[in-house]
Amino acid sequence: MSGKFFALLMAVTLLSACLPPEIPKEALVLTQENPARLKLQSRRFETKDERALLSATSAVLKDLGFTIDQKSTELGLIVGSKKEEPYNLGGMATSAAVAVISSALSVPTTIPYSKERLIRASVATGRGENGNNTTVRFTLQLVVWDTEGKVAKSELLEEPAMYRDFFDKLAKAASVEAHEY
Amino acid sequence: MALQVLAAAGGCDYGLRDFSQPPESQKLASIRSRSFETTDREKILRAVIATLQDLGFIVDRADYDRLSVSGTKLDQYLLRWTVTVLPQGASHLTVRAQARYDVTPVLEPEPYQKFFAALSRAVALEARPSG
Numbered sequence: 001m002s003g004k005f006f007a008l009l010m011a012v013t014l015l016s017a018c019l020p021p022e023i024p025k026e027a028l029v030l031t032q033e034n035p036a037r038l039k040l041q042s043r044r045f046e047t048k049d050e051r052a053l054l055s056a057t058s059a060v061l062k063d064l065g066f067t068i069d070q071k072s073t074e075l076g077l078i079v080g081s082k083k084e085e086p087y088n089l090g091g092m093a094t095s096a097a098v099a100v101i102s103s104a105l106s107v108p109t110t111i112p113y114s115k116e117r118l119i120r121a122s123v124a125t126g127r128g129e130n131g132n133n134t135t136v137r138f139t140l141q142l143v144v145w146d147t148e149g150k151v152a153k154s155e156l157l158e159e160p161a162m163y164r165d166f167f168d169k170l171a172k173a174a175s176v177e178a179h180e181y
Numbered sequence: 182m183a184l185q186v187l188a189a190a191g192g193c194d195y196g197l198r199d200f201s202q203p204p205e206s207q208k209l210a211s212i213r214s215r216s217f218e219t220t221d222r223e224k225i226l227r228a229v230i231a232t233l234q235d236l237g238f239i240v241d242r243a244d245y246d247r248l249s250v251s252g253t254k255l256d257q258y259l260l261r262w263t264v265t266v267l268p269q270g271a272s273h274l275t276v277r278a279q280a281r282y283d284v285t286p287v288l289e290p291e292p293y294q295k296f297f298a299a300l301s302r303a304v305a306l307e308a309r310p311s312g
Binding site: 023024027028029030031032033070072074075076077079120122124126137139141143151154155156 | 223226227230231234235236237239240241242243244245250255256257258259260280282285287289291292295296299
């Protein structure tokens with residue numbers, strides 16, 4: 001009887017492990033970007049020369065320490081990334097302490113901590129109204145991986161100074177005026 | 182009984198092998214794609230980029246030759262959206278979207294309907310069921 005029960009329990013456990021995780025409903029609710037964020041991330045440049053603006057964008061991103069990961073001149077997209085040094089000394093100390101204590105108790109345990117931080121930049125250009133100007137949308141995101149290679153944190157960066165700095169540098173590099181929406 | 186356990190594990194294996202390409206019903210395929218009366222690939226791909234941005238995605242890949250665009254949405258979760266454009270006859274383009282929550286395919290129709298409604302506005306063309 002107990003053997004059957006154990007086998008049944010094993011079967012249920014194995015099958016439940018196969019089930020995909022449930023997707024939270026809020027993750028699937030797609031809504032239009034809020035106007036404040038759109039304003040922060042976008043500028044209209046007084047030029048029709050989208051290619052020149054893309055070249056200037058590449059140069060500015062490189063100046064800011066980004067490596068260009070992907071570029072599509074035809075579709076007006078540049079994606080770059082920049083590694084940052086991990087600063088999570090508290091997490092490292094906790095992880096080390098847990099490892100030492102658990103080892104002393106003969107139950108080796110490790111706690112992952114933030115290991116790698118990557119800032120990703122995405123710049124998309126588009127033809128503005130009447131084709132007389134070019135729109136630029138700049139987004140920054142932070143991704144942090146832990147020591148087990150899992151994404152520990154991911155978020156949009158929304159510090160206004162970072163966006164202003166980028167757009168100011170781009171306007172200067174492209175020698176064109178930029179306007180907020 | 183041991184066979185039952187192995188069968189359960191075998192079922193899991195089947196699911197994993199088949200995970201990259203889940204079986205799609207006709208209905209699901211139609212939810213994930215729309216046809217547009219245009220042959221302007223650049224216009225459609227740029228509209229896809231603008232639509233994903235307007236819906237809060239960060240566009241991280243765009244390939245004109247492969248006619249594809251991908252974006253991610255990060256908000257304490259990872260939602261990845263991949264869109265491919267396919268020629269359909271001499272006068273239409275089919276836009277096919279696929280969303281994944283982490284590694285799980287999104288099968289619910291609502292996000293796709295929302296995406297195509299926004300894409301239709303961006304491209305200023307009426308989207309029709311493909312096929």
